[in-house]
Amino acid sequence: MSTLSRLRRAFRSPEKVNNEQPNENTINGQKKLHSVENGNEKPHSESHPQPVGFWHPDLRQVRNRAFAKWITTTAFLMAFIIAVLSIYWGVMFDVEQRLDHLSVYVVDFDGVAPYDTTPFVGPTITKLVQQTLSSGMPTLGWDIRSAAEFNNDPLQVRQAVYDFHTWAAIIINPNATALLYSAVANGNASYDPLGACQLVFQDARDDTNWYDFMLPIISPFMTQAQSMVGKEWARMVMQNASDPATLTNIQAVPQAINPAIGFSEFNLRPFFPYTGIPAVSIGLIYLIIISFFSFSFYLPIHMQYLKPENHPPLKFPQLILSRWTATIFAYVFLSLAYSFISLAFQINFSDTNPITSTTQVTEIEYGNPISYGHGTFLVYWMLNFFGMIALGLACENMAMIVGMPWMGLFLIFWVITNVSTAFYDIEIAPSFYRWGYAWPLHSIVEGSRSILFGLHSRIGLDFGILVAWGAVNTAFFPVCCYFQRWKQQKDVHEYWPMD
Template sequence: MIPATISDKSLTSAASTPCKGSVNETKVRLPVIQEREKSPSPIQRVAFFDPKITEIRKKYLLEFILGCVALTLAVFSFFSVFWGALYKAPVRNLDGMVVDFDGDVIGSYVSSALTSGSILHLGEMAWRIVPADRYPGDIEELANEIREQHTWAAVAVHQGATQKLRAAALTKNASYDGSEAITLIAAEARNENAYRNLIRPSAQAALQSIAESFATQFAIQQASSSPANVTALLTTAPWIITKPISYTTYNITPFDVPVATALTFVGLIFLLIISFFIVLLNYYARERVLLDEYLTTRSLIALRMVTTVGSYFWLSLIYAFHSLAFKVDFTRKFGHGGFPIFWMLNFAGMLACGLALESLMTLLTIDFMPFFLLFWIICNLSVTILPIEVLPVLYRYGYVAPFYNLSHAARCIIFGTKNTVGDNFAVLIVWIIISCISLPLIQILVRRRHDARQP
């Protein structure tokens, strides 16, 4: 409100020649802006191709076309990062172990067949033989090796598998089950896409081929040694001849929470978009009242930091509670501490992603921030679909990408995979520190440039 002691003439004079940083400037300038907004000059509305707006039309078309060109370039450049992660993937094979607890015919046959060059193709598992004496605890100790992510999968030939088959063939045991000879061990929750599209299809195809070829050799061997016994077996227990060995799958950490897809993949995009919304809300709230011009540089930096951190603190809690409302179990790995850890994880994730946007908003301005947001989403998303081990070398940056670390920590909390939460938090905190340093520096730089252009 304009003080009664200030006349219209003095008001106009004060608005045209303000004293920089003075109290009078603060009291006078804002009412003038408000008065100008309340009394806009009338505009005659015309058709788009009216000659009266030729210059305006040219400027509009030029800006729109340049924007489309920029977006076209962004599509070809940014989208190529995501397309490249899937193009010809995988470029390398995942690692797998073969452990022969049998130490007899079946064990040696399976081990040599899996590790032979004739069965290895791109997109399949790269199997290596590991001595059985490294796992005296048998299958469970081997499963722990996969749970700790030392390898992606393991094929275990059980102890006594060959002896059980021989005994079943001699006694014509109708209760013999060839699937007890071999176990395929893997962890789906580590990366469900890798498990469903790479590990399981590759391992099952290889083991099925091995089982069929072994059955042929075993039938020939039995027919040559004892034809009468083969005839009797085909009558009483034909599967001993037709399917002497098979396998079972042991999924040690199944991806059994479907809604977790939102927390480990798609939801990360939503989290980043929410972070960007806060950046926009903060920007427009200051812009509408020209708050940036009234605050000192220190106050402006403090305001941006406090409002952003406070907003992310609250919204990350809402995000965590929303997941809890859909019955996501956070107690598998850390008990009742799982929920607050998940909350703090998303808070750190929003800070890591959002503070980077807040920092660059000053430098890139609102015009170019959507382009960076697109780039930021794609670069993060590209390294969370498939394991980085099967992607081109370019995507090794993913180990320090916020989405990658958010996804891995969430999998640990929800499914009980390997505990890398400390490392994941460390990466996110580094991103936060970088943004906390860059935001003030960029703000100071832009403020100095702005002040230098003022008369």
């Protein structure tokens, strides 16, 4: 085509230009016979169907199938949501009726030798406990214990709190009444009401239990106890108020009249630092999630051995062994990375607290009171490692059995059941949740608290449960691998077939 012709075409309308082009169905001005007539080619509309509207008659069967599957899927998901999420909601259902499972010792040492003064502080407080129990209102498991059970030694009561025999203890000191009499009789200005009683607890054991359920009940109880003792003591003192010497002494020691007594609080193992909250609670959810998603990342790597592309396929039993070994080694490094996060945010893993006694309060200035000295981080890492094996191999096996998208539902179930029994105290949960003691995350949380906060250790039991989970899942691992291969060979549909 000449340059002049190109210029003319440039200024013509598109319709005129198109009319000048030869018809695609003509050759040299003659119509081209369509290949359909010869049976060599399908019509364009048949090989590439044109899109139609949603209500087109040809889509009726597809619409019916899709609608039926949508109804079935939605109904199933609704049932799943109700069933599984009810496990999480139910753990705290009617919890106020089970608060008595949280025991609080009340031990009256008042009047114990060598103090032979007739006691009234201890009996007044124990009387208040009896009134509280007989009131019929939901309350804690107040348990009045004799001083003789602890060899008349208040430190043994503290030891009972540390050893998880009770959640807290109220101790009426041996000299509670004697010090009151002495203060008024001698005008002892150094008298401290807080020396009369003790409240012993350790919120690092379960800070949720302590601050949400126990302290809101114990705090008013102590206030009421102060009021009852104060009224009775004021009445007794006023009977002798006519004595000028007594009045002089009262003026010198007003705290001996009001408030008369108080409660010294001893938090044996405080929950500190607060960056430890993720390490023993929400952060552990991600340990499950990491274990779950590692399956999707590593499976394509292992499947290369079965694709005969420029190499023979690997024997399937050896593939199983290779895959299991690689998964365990992956958990070693993934759990190490997870453990490094707590170290990076300055949770103490190396400095031993100056207070090592189990009956004394640790000093938070030195950070959390670790349990294993310089080996604490190693123990913490190993706990997370075996925890990842327990949590992760279960995910691996279920992924091979149920496939997608059902694996997502298992992840929800796995997270809900573990969180419900690990982040909330099973003691105050309905009896249905007793299986939670055997669930992996419960042992990880308990072990982590013991390692990081120097609590009473059940680390052997915790590791034992995690190892048992790993052993059982390892035993099922080959079975699940063969089942997955069988599904692939039989082309088993794990979800709605696209028919």
